[in-house]
Amino acid sequence: MSESSDPIALLDSAFRAATAAAFPEIGDADPLITASKQAALGDFQANIAMSLSKRVGKPPRDVAAAIVAKAGAMPDLQRIAEPLTDKSIAGHGFINIRLKGDALASLLASMDTPALGVPAPEVTETIAVDLCGVNLAKQMHVGHLRATIIGDALARVFERLGHKVVRQNHLGDWGLPIAMVTAKIAADAKAGKIDLATLRLDDLDRAYKQAQRECTGDEAGLAAVERFDLGPKARAELEEQVSGAREKLAAAKSTLVKLQAHDPEIYAVWQRIARITVDECVAVCARLHATVRAEDTAGESSYSNELGEIVDDLVNRNIAEESDGALVVRLDGPGDLDDRGQRISEPCIIRKSDGGFLYATTDLAGIRRRVRKFGASRLVYAVDARQSLHFQQVFAAARKAGYADMTGGKVATLRHAGFGMVLGEDGRPFKTRSGENVKLTDLIDEAHQRASAEVNRRSAALPDAERDRIAEAVGVAAIKYADLCNDRMKDYVFSFDRMVAFEGNTGPYLLYAFARIKSILRKAQAEKRIDTGPNAPFRKAPLAIVQPQEKTLALAILRYPGALKSMAEACEPHRLCGFLYDLAGAFSSFYDACPVLSADNEQTMLSRLRLCDLTGRVLYDGLTTLGLPTVERM
RNA sequence: GCGCCCGUAGCUCAGUUGGAUAGAGCAUCGGAUUUCUAAUCCGAUGGUCGGAGGUUCGAAUCCUCCCGGGCGCGCCA
Numbered sequence: 001m002s003e004s005s006d007p008i009a010l011l012d013s014a015f016r017a018a019t020a021a022a023f024p025e026i027g028d029a030d031p032l033i034t035a036s037k038q039a040a041l042g043d044f045q046a047n048i049a050m051s052l053s054k055r056v057g058k059p060p061r062d063v064a065a066a067i068v069a070k071a072g073a074m075p076d077l078q079r080i081a082e083p084l085t086d087k088s089i090a091g092h093g094f095i096n097i098r099l100k101g102d103a104l105a106s107l108l109a110s111m112d113t114p115a116l117g118v119p120a121p122e123v124t125e126t127i128a129v130d131l132c133g134v135n136l137a138k139q140m141h142v143g144h145l146r147a148t149i150i151g152d153a154l155a156r157v158f159e160r161l162g163h164k165v166v167r168q169n170h171l172g173d174w175g176l177p178i179a180m181v182t183a184k185i186a187a188d189a190k191a192g193k194i195d196l197a198t199l200r201l202d203d204l205d206r207a208y209k210q211a212q213r214e215c216t217g218d219e220a221g222l223a224a225v226e227r228f229d230l231g232p233k234a235r236a237e238l239e240e241q242v243s244g245a246r247e248k249l250a251a252a253k254s255t256l257v258k259l260q261a262h263d264p265e266i267y268a269v270w271q272r273i274a275r276i277t278v279d280e281c282v283a284v285c286a287r288l289h290a291t292v293r294a295e296d297t298a299g300e301s302s303y304s305n306e307l308g309e310i311v312d313d314l315v316n317r318n319i320a321e322e323s324d325g326a327l328v329v330r331l332d333g334p335g336d337l338d339d340r341g342q343r344i345s346e347p348c349i350i351r352k353s354d355g356g357f358l359y360a361t362t363d364l365a366g367i368r369r370r371v372r373k374f375g376a377s378r379l380v381y382a383v384d385a386r387q388s389l390h391f392q393q394v395f396a397a398a399r400k401a402g403y404a405d406m407t408g409g410k411v412a413t414l415r416h417a418g419f420g421m422v423l424g425e426d427g428r429p430f431k432t433r434s435g436e437n438v439k440l441t442d443l444i445d446e447a448h449q450r451a452s453a454e455v456n457r458r459s460a461a462l463p464d465a466e467r468d469r470i471a472e473a474v475g476v477a478a479i480k481y482a483d484l485c486n487d488r489m490k491d492y493v494f495s496f497d498r499m500v501a502f503e504g505n506t507g508p509y510l511l512y513a514f515a516r517i518k519s520i521l522r523k524a525q526a527e528k529r530i531d532t533g534p535n536a537p538f539r540k541a542p543l544a545i546v547q548p549q550e551k552t553l554a555l556a557i558l559r560y561p562g563a564l565k566s567m568a569e570a571c572e573p574h575r576l577c578g579f580l581y582d583l584a585g586a587f588s589s590f591y592d593a594c595p596v597l598s599a600d601n602e603q604t605m606l607s608r609l610r611l612c613d614l615t616g617r618v619l620y621d622g623l624t625t626l627g628l629p630t631v632e633r634m
Numbered sequence: 635g636c637g638c639c640c641g642u643a644g645c646u647c648a649g650u651u652g653g654a655u656a657g658a659g660c661a662u663c664g665g666a667u668u669u670c671u672a673a674u675c676c677g678a679u680g681g682u683c684g685g686a687g688g689u690u691c692g693a694a695u696c697c698u699c700c701c702g703g704g705c706g707c708g709c710c711a
Contacts, residue, residue: 032651047653050691060691091654092691135711172711300711326709345636345707352709359711386705388638420639421704458673474673486647489639491704493646502673504659505647512673520670527670566650578648581658592666592675612670634673 004119005111007044007099007558008033010080015046015095018071023056023063031067033097035555039548042088042096043555049093060093068095079103104554105543112539112614116621117561121162128166128376129155130366132285132292133383135172136277136299137181137204140284141437142430142494143384146419149483151382152290152627153573154417160625161568166374169281169292170366173274173299179256180211180248186255186269196272201280204273215252217245260304274299284440289476289629303365307357310365311350319401325353329397336400338392348393363394368403371412378413379404380571385418385489392416417571420491422483430494447475450500451508459634473629474508480628481507485577505581507628510619513584515634517616520596524609528597532613539613541606549590553611556586560618564625573626580622587615 004010015031023029032047049064056063065086071077072084080103088096111117131151134140140148155165172178184207188194194203222238224230258266278294285292311327314320320327328347330336338344350361370376381391395414398404404412424430432438452471459467478499485505486492502508524530530538545554556579563579566572596612599605623630 030651032653034650034653037649037654037657041654045653047651050653053691094654175711177711324708328708342637347708349708354709356709358709362711385639387711389706390711392638418639454673458671487640490647491640495646498646498660501660504673506659506673508673509659512671516671516674523670570650574648575650578658581648585658588674589676591670595670597670633671 005107005117005558006562007080007104007107007555008035008562010076011044011046011097014074014077015048015067015071018067018074018077019048019052021070022066023052026052026055035559036096039552041090041094042098043551044097044099046095046097049089049095053093061089064089064093064095071095080107099555101545101551104545104551104558107558108543108545108554108611108614111558111560112610116618117558118161118564119561124163125158125377126164126166126375127155127158127378127380128168128370128374129158130168130170130379130381130383131155132169132281132290133172134169134277134281136178137185137201137208137273138277139201139205140281140440142422142440142443143437145422145440145443145479146483147382147384148285148288148290148292149480149627150417150419150488150573151380152285152292153484153576153625154380154382154568154571155291156625156627157564157568157573157576160564160621166370166376167292167296168366168370169297171274171278171297171299173270173277174301174304174362176252176256177208177212178270179259180215180252181208182259182266182270182273183248183252183255184211184214185273186266187251189269196269199272199276201276204276211248211252215245215249217242217249274301284444287444287472287476288440289480289627291627298366298369300359300362303362303369306365306368307361310361310368311357314350314401317401319397320350323347327351329393329400331393331396331400336396338396344389344392344396346389346393348397350397360390360394360397363390364398364401364403367394367398367412367414371404371406375406376412377406377410379415381416381418383416383418385420388416388418391418415571417488419488423491423493425493425495425497427493443479444472444476446496447479447499448472449475450496451475451478451502454500454502455634462633470631470634473631474502474511474634477507477511477623477628478502479507480626481510481577484573484626485581486574488572488574508634510580510584510623510628511631511634513587514616514619514623514630515632516591517587517612517619518632520609520612521616523597528605530609538606538609541610542603543610544604544607547590547594549586549593550608550611553583553586553590553615556583557614557618560622563622576622576626580619580626583615583619583622587612587619 011033012031015033019029019031029048033044036042036045049060052063053060068084068088080099082098082100090096129151132144132148134144155167159165189196218238218241222242225235225238255266259270278297282292282294320329326349328349330347331344336344348360349358351357367379370379404414406412422430430438448471451474455467455471455474482499521532525532545551559579563576567576594608596605596608599608620630
């Protein structure tokens with residue numbers, strides 16, 4: 001068992017022992033160690049005395065005094081904490097704890113490894129992360145932003161903690177809407193209107209929308225005309241429109257049949273459309289600094305020949321039943337609870353009365369594949385919060401069907417990491433002026449452009465090509481951090497104007513802190529002739545934690561492993577964002593108050609240089625785990 | 635009608651297992667650069683934590699009810 005560098009863990013075990021010694025009748029009790037909110041009171045506090053007071057029948061301050069008497073005498077605690085006395089007890093019975101500078105130094109030193117204090121997982125899991133979720137023949141737009149950014153960040157944190165991650169881009173590439181656009185493209189190609197070889201996603205996007213319109217007849221309008229007898233002209237126009245739409249729809253349905261039968265001509269067109277879509281999606285994700293590769297794509301089409309089998313299986317085992325001609329899985333039984341232990345009154349429909357399958361059927365197949373084929377013990381879905389009920393139904397149905405059962409008797413954890421909407425500054429869903437969805441490429445372009453203006457102004461001396469790279473990184477970091485730093489479940493307001501300031505709690509602020517550290521290291525080498533290579537001696541220099549800013553920085557760094565764990569457990573990237581912002585803030589204060597290269601003496605300089613280096617590595621690691629790009633200077 | 639999510643400073647948001655005087659950023663005001671990048675730092679102003687009850691030594695946090703906003707709810711995805 002390696003020594004933990006987490007002060008809370010050390011204090012927890014010490015105070016646990018002290019409490020057991022002071023009150024043997026209680027046995028094991030959580031000492032309730034937390035970081036102090038106010039540095040003036042201490043670094044950490046133990047809140048156990050208040051909670052124990054009633055159980056042992058003594059006033060909280062007396063309980064605290066008894067624990068302090070035992071804890072103060074423990075060698076383990078004496079080594080790391082300032083002496084504990086009655087003065088350590090404050091208020092109702094809070095025990096304030098202050099760590100010694102040299103204890104912080106040795107904790108930092110033990111964390112100063114390539115893993116940065118992050119322990120290997122007790123069990124290496126395979127975790128499937130559903131992310132991105134694009135549709136065939138459609139440009140990635142702001143609706144895919146969060147699914148991509150959040151899903152990628154979650155995938156990264158699981159990987160960082162040592163798990164195996166399977167990314168699944170659940171591509172919407174099957175069904176009638178897809179057949180509509182495929183029919184249109186196939187017809188246009190046959191008529192020589194378009195060239196499949198040079199077709200681009202923009203063309204497909206337009207064709208998709210047009211196909212949707214062409215297949216949608218104004219049946220209600222026609223009915224109204226007939227009912228109210230609004231004249232032969234209106235009637236004729238509507239009849240023509242409706243019959244045209246009916247024709248197109250019939251053509252789409254026949255295309256769907258051909259597609260499902262892998263008709264060579266139609267299937268080739270469809271494959272071409274899929275290729276164009278996936279290539280573009282991968283390219284946009286790369287610009288977003290999100291890892292989504294072509295091989296991470298798992299289209300709905302890839303499940304198409306499993307759906308019948310799944311439905312048969314559920315029917316044969318009496319899990320699904322008929323209801324109004326459709327097949328449903330009822331989920332209102334005692335064992336069919338959602339994540340919060342609530343009963344789900346709405347059944348999960350797995351087959352329509354016309355025999356067609358639904359997205360719930362596909363998602364069941366997805367769960368089965370992820371658990372059985374990939375061996376995933378955890379399934380995480382970064383999908384819009386509005387699909388919450390859908391996922392609760394599908395999860396409950398999958399559990400009922402045993403599709404989440406793993407070999408060995410355990411049941412895979414199914415989790416919907418839902419997220420709120422991206423809003424414009426008017427508080428309504430973020431759209432362009434004309435009401436269209438904002439394309440991600442346009443979003444990135446604008447952030448890049450706005451960042452360029454700043455970079456050109458502030459860093460005019462850097463070469464053009466580097467300035468451009470920095471601007472793109474700053475823009476992308478701004479977009480991603482703005483998205484990740486809020487509570488996932490809430491809607492958030494997207495504002496270039498606020499983002500372009502690049503001040504305060506923003507992605508660029510974090511990048512800036514990192515760039516300043518890199519700058520110090522460059523100067524150390526260039527001007528002080530200090531070796532800053534991978535095995536440089538300064539990386540083993542004794543750390544001296546003396547100034548308040550050094551202490552605050554040290555305490556922040558030590559929280560890193562816990563911050564990663566917390567983000568992964570809650571599937572909440574904003575926890576790591578908060579940590580990184582605290583760390584960057586602690587560094588900025590340190591930077592301001594504690595000269596590094598011009599420190600009073602050599603030891604101080606080397607200690608601070610090592611502190612900078614460690615901070616820089618934690619920042620880099622954390623930013624990378626969130627999926628934010630970094631730059632060496634800016 | 636039922637269900638889910640949300641409501642914290644002028645604005646945008648944090649707030650850990652229930653813990654001390656509810657915190658940041660932006661905005662406003664005032665300071666800091668002969669010294670490692672001022673995209674920075676230090677300080678000030680700013681609060682009926684939507685409301686009312688309840689549980690508790692202690693509630694923004696847990697429970698109940700109400701108000702307000704958003705989103706869902708059997709054959710779209």
